[in-house]
Ligand SMILES: Nc1ncnc2c1ncn2[C@@H]1O[C@H](COP(=O)(O)OP(=O)(O)O)[C@@H](O)[C@H]1O
């Protein structure tokens with residue numbers, strides 16, 4: 268873990284929590300933000316929150332302090348604010364770190380990260396490329412494949428080139444098998460994802476996926492365990508103990524994640540030392556290939572009596588309520604929710620300093 272001193276200047280650091288957002292995970296993000304505001308160490312930071320409403324309007328959040336009643340979801344109803352002033356207000360010389368607690372498109376995918384880069388504000392989590400690559404399931408598979416990271420066999424399809432005639436459908440079935448997962452490339456929370464068997468189902472699932480994105484991936488269905496690992500770090504990664512998801516439905520779908528909560532989380536997952544070492548090895552290769560920094564929840568499908576650990580995806584802004592897998596895995600590893608937030612902020616500053624040291628113009632010889 269990195270040196271605490273990097274986070275401690277003379278003035279307390281200003282932390283701006285960004286939450287809400289325009290994705291399907293808007294409400295989840297508001298719950299997360301309420302928890303983060305309640306838990307964050309106010310002896311160390313001056314904390315502000317900015318809501319992004321469903322229309323993408325940035326709004327000031329009234330000052331909400333720790334211990335001010337039960338934690339629910341933060342409101343997104345404050346006055347409209349100017350983006351650049353909110354991130355770097357005139358007259359405020361304080362160092363600022365942004366903490367984007369936004370999941371899915373327009374939050375986890377490099378868009379907000381790009382704004383923060385342009386505003387010159389350090390921020391928690393992966394950078395622009397890492398966020399975008401990890402978010403796009405088609406681009407991620409290609410980058411992971413090139414790096415030799417084991418994963419399920421897949422096909423990428425692009426709507427403009429997709430005919431969907433019997434030859435195309437049969438070609439996919441012949442290559443990937445009869446039972447398949449179809450996913451829009453850029454979504455999250457299982458939105459637009461189907462598990463199908465046979466040609467008719469495949470065709471319908473692709474049509475469904477194209478409602479959300481013009482790129483989609485089709486994957487062979489893996490019969491295996493769902494294991495997740497938390498990573499924390501920039502250059503050197505720390506690993507949490509692994510966790511296992513036992514989905515309540517046929518797969519870990521949107522309802523299971525957010526409505527009935529029927530899925531069970533087992534932390535730590537029952538795995539041997541060698542199995543854990545293998546996951547960590549793959550996680551390092553995957554985080555490097557996808558340029559993930561800061562934090563990531565690395566999700567595997569574990570084909571125990573077959574190919575072993577197959578990388579499913581990396582989430583660069585994983586679920587972050589205290590009952591979410593990522594914070595729970597760290598808690599079980601000995602890092603509390605409050606200290607996890609500290610570590611993330613330290614990492615944001617460390618990366619910002621390291622990158623700022625690079626020249627923007629050619630060196631003179
Ligand atoms: N190839 C696959 N084989 C078996 N199960 C899968 C496969 N791909 C996805 N799943 C199931 O679907 C869920 C959602 O898929 P995932 O790729 O993680 O999308 P999201 O980004 O929406 O979380 C997974 O948690 C898992 O339960």
Ligand SMILES: [Mg+2]
Nearest residue numbers: 456457566580
């Ligand atoms: Mg997932």
